[in-house]
């Protein structure tokens with residue numbers, strides 16, 4: 225506890241902390257260097273500034289098969305045990321990509337569980353993805369927020385593993401999933417900082433056999449053959465357009481294409497995507513949406529345009545994750561407030 229006490233600052237006289245959490249932080253500090261800010265307000269919200277050390281080790285030994293329903297029930301049981309059954313339930317799940325990171329920090333009455341404490345959850349390696357499960361309320365609804373996602377390129381294209389959190393959120397009770405990503409704009413109407421409502425997607429890895437639904441299918445999760453004709457819920461899209469209009473926001477609707485990454489796409493590849501009807505591109509989201517639809521979860525998706533994808537090799541510019549994070553930082557807060565407004569308007 226001595227080490228821990230040098231790691232936090234109590235910012236409110238009404239704040240309190242749980243000794244097991246602080247012990248956990250202290251253990252982490254022994255092995256890795258990371259920045260931490262504990263912010264104690266009246267609901268005892270704790271915020272990690274960076275919880276994604278590449279060397280972060282899981283705090284459990286349990287082997288989990290992400291396709292096995294019973295294994296996932298045990299993951300959910302562990303979450304309930306750690307945060308309490310009352311807290312470990314939600315109606316709306318939110319996946320924060322590099323774009324909507326700030327929304328996780330606005331969850332009220334937040335209870336935060338680091339991924340490293342959840343059996344079967346791998347570590348997040350991508351800067352900008354904190355690696356926490358956050359339970360609480362937003363816009364008067366019970367939400368669970370994934371602060372950080374698993375990209376297939378980080379996990380040897382193991383898409384079932386990368387969608388484990390979606391199945392876990394399903395078992396925690398969510399009926400609606402709001403998914404967000406940072407994306408490169410292909411359609412010329414899109415500019416840095418714009419928000420694109422996802423109308424449909426092109427799941428490129430799945431077309432080449434990398435689908436989370438490949439392999440053994442437990443019917444308790446849903447059908448073997450899933451129809452994704454209506455992946456992005458029409459009513460939720462309309463609601464978003466209405467809320468956007470009230471806020472005077474320009475909201476584009478378009479098609480998101482997921483490439484495998486992690487290299488950014490060449491101009492010829494971007495031209496190919498443009499030809500087949502894509503408006504924005506990234507390296508995530510489609511695998512999560514596919515699994516959500518198998519479970520019967522309604523989906524609303526947003527792309528925050530962080531860069532303009534290159535279409536011509538003679539006029540191309542370098543794309544960097546720093547640029548992506550920089551624009552996401554500038555526009556993410558506004559986008560997060562907008563999504564919170566939408567959640568307020570959703571009727572369950």
Ligand SMILES: O=P(O)(O)O[C@H]1O[C@H](CO)[C@@H](O)[C@H]1O
Nearest residue numbers: 321322405406506507508548
């Ligand atoms: O999709 P999110 O997680 O927002 O991240 C996007 O940003 C990263 C590239 O800069 C890629 O991981 C891409 O998918």
